[in-house]
Amino acid sequence: MDLILWRHAEADEGANDLARELTPKGHKQAARVAEWLLQRLPSRFALISSPAARAQQTAQALGIPLKTAKEIAPGAPVSAILKAADWPDHKGTVVLVGHQPDLGQAAAFLVCGSQGGVSIKKGGLWWLTDRVRDEGAQVVVRTVVSPDLL
Numbered sequence: 001m002d003l004i005l006w007r008h009a010e011a012d013e014g015a016n017d018l019a020r021e022l023t024p025k026g027h028k029q030a031a032r033v034a035e036w037l038l039q040r041l042p043s044r045f046a047l048i049s050s051p052a053a054r055a056q057q058t059a060q061a062l063g064i065p066l067k068t069a070k071e072i073a074p075g076a077p078v079s080a081i082l083k084a085a086d087w088p089d090h091k092g093t094v095v096l097v098g099h100q101p102d103l104g105q106a107a108a109f110l111v112c113g114s115q116g117g118v119s120i121k122k123g124g125l126w127w128l129t130d131r132v133r134d135e136g137a138q139v140v141v142r143t144v145v146s147p148d149l150l
Helices: 024-038 053-060 078-085 102-112
Strands: 002-007 046-049 093-098 125-133 136-145
Touching: 002 024, 002 102, 024 053, 046 053, 053 093, 078 093, 078 102, 093 102, 102 125, 102 136
Parallel strands: 002 093, 046 093
Antiparallel strands: 002 125, 125 136
């Protein structure tokens, strides 16, 4: 299974957290990362997004139908993120668009078994692969992408 943890792009500030939308810069970030992803993703993949407007708008940059998972709204625990992605049992690739620090905590848990977290820049992503070797299951970091480097 491949799991791509994609943090929403830059968003406006606002009192209603779930209604915050992408800024013009955020739309550009999402478009750049989506273009990069589409050149590398398999022809079929699952796209799952937080219900927050900024996450939905980031995911929509991929131009395919998405599934909204309310359980990965801001503040989601690692267990909810992994369950929404069906990690590690999903056959294929899942792109999951969510929030920081939630995604950073999920990445740290998968890579290090840590209760801490890593920082994922706005619009950035971590691409992880689950594989089985003789010694058991492993998580491989395939790439980490920041929109300002694309």
